[in-house]
Structure formats: structure tokens, C-alpha cells
Amino acid sequence: MRRYLTDPAKYPQTRFDLVKEAVISGLVVLVLVVIASVALGVPYVKPLTIQQVATKEPVLFLQTAAHELDDTSAIAQYGPPYNNGTGSLQAIGSFHPQTILGVTTPINPAQVDVLRPLSMAVPLDPALKPALSTWNAASRSQQDTWVNAYLQALPRARVAGGAVQVPRTADGPVPAMLSALRALGSGGLMSGALDRLSPVYRYDVAPSLLFLQGAALHQMAQRYDLLGGEWGIMHDELSYPGPWWLTPYTALYQIPPYSTSPAGDLMAAYTMLIILLLLLAIPFLPGVRELPHKLRIYRLVWRDWYHSVERGPGATTRGAQAEKRRQAT
Amino acid sequence: MSRRGYESSNWTQAVRRRAETFTWDMLLPTEQPIYVRSVVYSFGALTLGALVVVVVSGIVLAANGPFWWQTPGAGVFMRGIHYWGVQAFFFFMILHLTAQFFMGSWRLGRAGTWILGVLSFAVSVVTAFTGYLSRGDFFSQWNQVQSKDAFNGAGIGGWFDVLNNGQIYGLHIAVLPAILIAMVSLHLLLVRRHGVVPPYPAENERLERGPAR
Numbered sequence: 107m108r109r110y111l112t113d114p115a116k117y118p119q120t121r122f123d124l125v126k127e128a129v130i131s132g133l134v135v136l137v138l139v140v141i142a143s144v145a146l147g148v149p150y151v152k153p154l155t156i157q158q159v160a161t162k163e164p165v166l167f168l169q170t171a172a173h174e175l176d177d178t179s180a181i182a183q184y185g186p187p188y189n190n191g192t193g194s195l196q197a198i199g200s201f202h203p204q205t206i207l208g209v210t211t212p213i214n215p216a217q218v219d220v221l222r223p224l225s226m227a228v229p230l231d232p233a234l235k236p237a238l239s240t241w242n243a244a245s246r247s248q249q250d251t252w253v254n255a256y257l258q259a260l261p262r263a264r265v266a267g268g269a270v271q272v273p274r275t276a277d278g279p280v281p282a283m284l285s286a287l288r289a290l291g292s293g294g295l296m297s298g299a300l301d302r303l304s305p306v307y308r309y310d311v312a313p314s315l316l317f318l319q320g321a322a323l324h325q326m327a328q329r330y331d332l333l334g335g336e337w338g339i340m341h342d343e344l345s346y347p348g349p350w351w352l353t354p355y356t357a358l359y360q361i362p363p364y365s366t367s368p369a370g371d372l373m374a375a376y377t378m379l380i381i382l383l384l385l386l387a388i389p390f391l392p393g394v395r396e397l398p399h400k401l402r403i404y405r406l407v408w409r410d411w412y413h414s415v416e417r418g419p420g421a422t423t424r425g426a427q428a429e430k431r432r433q434a435t
Numbered sequence: 436m437s438r439r440g441y442e443s444s445n446w447t448q449a450v451r452r453r454a455e456t457f458t459w460d461m462l463l464p465t466e467q468p469i470y471v472r473s474v475v476y477s478f479g480a481l482t483l484g485a486l487v488v489v490v491v492s493g494i495v496l497a498a499n500g501p502f503w504w505q506t507p508g509a510g511v512f513m514r515g516i517h518y519w520g521v522q523a524f525f526f527f528m529i530l531h532l533t534a535q536f537f538m539g540s541w542r543l544g545r546a547g548t549w550i551l552g553v554l555s556f557a558v559s560v561v562t563a564f565t566g567y568l569s570r571g572d573f574f575s576q577w578n579q580v581q582s583k584d585a586f587n588g589a590g591i592g593g594w595f596d597v598l599n600n601g602q603i604y605g606l607h608i609a610v611l612p613a614i615l616i617a618m619v620s621l622h623l624l625l626v627r628r629h630g631v632v633p634p635y636p637a638e639n640e641r642l643e644r645g646p647a648r
Contacts, residue, residue: 119467120468152573204590311600319580375588
């Protein structure tokens with residue numbers, strides 16, 4: 107039996123210029139990319155700001171702020187890495203990796219989103235000080251009562267000329283506080299007051315994004331068909347392709363149990379990890395590693411080679427002649 | 436020489452010996468096996484070409500900053516080059532990966548090349564995703580708030596904080612590209628070292644040449 111050939115250098119060779127191929131490939135891509143960039147442009151949708159929400163959706167702004175103040179927002183209940191809540195804690199049985207690293211970005215929404223910005227606004231609006239003093243002096247149950255009363259009255263609010271008239275109810279200092287907060291928001295100062303996790307560098311935008319993350323961002327996302335059930339983050343952006351290479355991942359979210367389980371994210375992430383490990387292990391998986399040989403699609407790639415080799419004795423093509431020489435050595 | 440020094444010498448000499456096997460003739464060959472004749476062999480080179488376009492346009496974007504790439508004119512045009520370069524990169528990379536699967540390119544001692552290719556693909560996905568988060572528009576915001584639940588649920592959100600623009604941007608322009616470029620470089624070295632995988636044996640060869648894998 108002849109030794110099975112493993113060394114490509116033992117096959118007949120043809121002239122080849124790797125530098126030329128690399129340069130041509132680079133130029134082909136560059137030309138395609140420049141044409142696409144000039145002809146098609148690039149996707150961009152202006153970011154949503156707290157100022158926009160405070161101005162155009164004042165009731166939504168006040169509702170969001172009231173829930174933050176009362177610790178009843180999604181983030182207040184979220185869990186790691188923001189706090190020790192369990193509202194968004196994902197688990198499969200007793201497996202909940204979300205808790206492993208613990209609370210690494212501690213965020214107290216009432217303090218970060220409402221009380222601290224208001225205390226910063228006191229020099230601009232001294233009338234705010236008594237309202238804040240009343241709030242801080244009240245018991246927790248009294249504060250809850252005020253916020254609940256305010257939230258019940260809010261749907262009946264009248265919006266006219268940029269002002270929001272909330273029906274009077276037993277809501278204590280809450281209307282004065284949240285009205286001042288909205289003034290801060292509509293003036294464009296609020297995100298600056300929120301994103302202060304670091305005293306100098308304002309790279310961490312968790313507080314402002316978490317303030318927007320509920321109804322405000324969802325309303326806008328719905329306008330662009332970006333919700334999870336609509337293939338979420340890999341959805342085309344406007345008329346441009348999105349990150350379509352995430353298709354296998356986002357496809358999971360379209361089917362149960364990923365689409366129905368509260369731990370859908372956790373399940374999808376670890377499913378993708380398993381798929382990645384399987385892809386890595388293909389060379390070692392009996393049955394899978396032989397699949398290409400059985401599928402015979404490789405014959406399309408090397409059709410010239412097989413054509414020349416399989417024509418048998420008397421073949422006159424260059425490949426067949428070269429193969430004969432190779433077999434003779 | 437101390438025992439410690441001797442071991443160190445062996446280690447460094449092993450690296451030197453390994454490095455010496457990479458000759459210019461191996462890295463930039465003037466010949467290829469005759470079976471390398473298909474458009475499929477262009478996919479890898481086109482992927483690499485797209486990576487170069489992405490890296491160079493990314494360097495220009497990073498040098499000028501977020502305000503520049505969000506301002507109509509040269510900045511938006513360069514962001515377009517970067518964006519379409521990424522689209523081309525994934526398009527050719529997935530064609531390359533698929534073709535290599537059907538060619539059984541892990542055969543005959545090339546498992547490491549396959550593994551590095553798949554890992555490069557995985558790192559590319561994360562790198563591209565951090566790019567989407569760094570664009571600074573509504574899509575970035577939406578992907579940030581949506582994906583935070585995925586990363587938090589998976590247990591890495593406590594470190595990989597998608598709401599921290601500083602960390603994500605740093606990962607996107609420095610850490611992840613460095614890892615990706617190192618992996619792709621090693622992948623290319625292995626391709627050159629082992630050569631292009633030979634075809635499966637032909638019909639009239641199979642019996643006398645042994646197993647195909």
C-alpha cells in the first residue's frame with residue numbers, strides 16, 4: 107500500500123503569488139465597500155434623550171420617575187449587578203450565574219434618578235428645598251402612600267402648553283418634586299445629573315439608560331420593529347442589514363422555551379456556548395468529522411482535480427500528467 | 436548555569452527553533468499544489484482583505500472620535516466604510532468557514548487551524564457587537580438595554596458592562612481587535628505551516644490510500 111499522502115508539497119505544484127492575491131483581495135473588498143458606502147450610506151437614528159421624553163411624553167416621564175422614587179421600577183427590583191433584588195434574576199433550577207459576580211454596579215434608583223438630581227437642583231430652585239425636607243423626614247410607609255396616590259391620579263392628568271396638571275390628591279411633596287425633576291429633564295440637564303457614577307469620567311451611562319429603558323425606549327423600538335419577538339437586536343436597521351450573523355442566536359428567542367421562559371436569556375447564552383464548543387470539537391467528533399466526506403460537496407471545490415485524476419490511464423490533461431509524475435516518485 | 440537558567444534556555448531555544456521553521460518561502464510561497472484551483476480559495480483572502488479595511492477605517496474613526504463619525508461628511512463616510520467593511524468581513528468569513536467545513540479542512544493534523552478559525556469567528560461576533568454598542572445612536576441604546584439582560588443572565592454582566600461606554604469602547608477598539616488579530620495571525624501561520632488541505636482521495640485512489648479523515 108502506498109503511503110497516504112499528507113503533505114501538500116508532494117503534490118504537483120503550480121506558480122502562485124500570495125502577495126498578488128492578498129493585494130487583489132484587499133482591493134476588491136475596498137472597492138465594494140467604497141461603492142456601498144457612497145451609494146447606500148450608513149444607518150443612523152438619533153439617540154433618545156431624557157429631554158425628549160420629558161418634553162414630548164411628560165406623563166410617561168413623571169410615571170417613570172414616580173416608580174423610581176418608590177423603588178417599584180424594574181431596575182429597583184432587578185437584582186445583580188445593580189442590587190440584591192430578584193425581579194430579573196434568571197435561574198435554571200439552582201443555577202443562577204447572575205449572582206456569581208454579585209452587585210458590581212450598585213444603583214439605588216430613588217437616590218440616583220430622583221433625589222440626588224433634585225438636591226443638585228436646589229440652588230437653581232430654592233422652593234424645592236421644603237419639598238425635599240418633607241420627603242426626607244417622612245416614614246417609608248408615608249412616602250409609599252404619597253407616591254401611590256400620585257400614580258393613581260397621574261392617568262387623569264391634563265397636559266396643556268407643556269404643563270402637566272395632576273389632579274390634587276393626598277400626594278404630599280411628590281408633585282412638587284417630580285415637577286422640578288421634569289423641569290430639569292426638559293431643560294436638558296438631567297442625564298448630566300444622572301450619569302455621575304465616576305466623579306470625572308462620564309463614560310458609564312447606566313443611570314440615564316436605565317431611566318429610559320422601560321416604556322420610553324420600547325415605544326421608540328416598536329416604531330422600528332426592534333422588539334425581541336421581531337428578531338430584536340439583529341433586526342435590519344431601517345433598510346440596512348443589521349448584525350445578521352447573530353441569526354442563530356436571535357432565532358432561539360423566537361421559539362419556546364427561550365421565548366416563554368423568564369430565564370430565556372440564560373438558556374440562549376448557554377445554548378450558544380454549547381454550539382460553539384461543538385463547532386470547535388468537530389475535528390474530534392466521530393460521525394460529524396466524516397460528514398463532509400459523505401456529503402461529497404468537496405467534489406465541487408476540487409472538481410478539476412478529480413476530473414483529471416479519475417480520467418484514468420491515457421488522460422492527457424495537465425492534472426492527470428502531473429498526477430502520474432507524482433505517483434511515480 | 437543554574438537549573439532555573441538551563442530550563443529557561445531550553446524554553447527560549449524551543450521558541451527560537453520553532454520560529455526558524457517559518458521561512459519566507461513558507462510564509463510567502465511562490466508555488467501552490469495544483470488542486471488549489473477554485474473561487475473557494477479566495478474566501479479566506481477576501482475575509483482578510485475585509486479585516487484590513489475594517490481595522491484601518493477603525494483606526495481613522497478612533498483617531499477622530501465619536502463626534503466626527505456622527506457628523507455628516509468625511510466622518511459619516513468613514514463610518515460607512517467601517518460598517519460595510521464589517522458586513523463584507525462576516526459575509527466572506529462565513530463563506531470561508533462553510534467551505535472549509537465541506538472540505539474537511541481539519542484533516543491531517545489541521546485541527547488547530549480549524550479551532551483558531553472558529554475562535555476567530557466567535558471573537559469577531561463579540562467585537563462587532565461592541566461596535567454596534569459604540570455607535571452612539573438609538574440602535575446602540577436599544578442594543579445596550581436589551582443585551583444587558585442577556586449578559587447579566589449569563590453571569591458575565593457584572594464584568595462585561597454593556598452600559599459602560601468607556602469599557603465597551605475600549606474593548607472594541609483595543610482589547611478585542613488585538614485578540615482577533617493575534618488569532619488570525621496564528622491561524623494564517625498554521626495554514627502556511629501545514630499547507631492547504633489535500634483533496635479527499637479520488638474514487639480510484641481511496642482503497643489503496645487508506646482512510647479519508
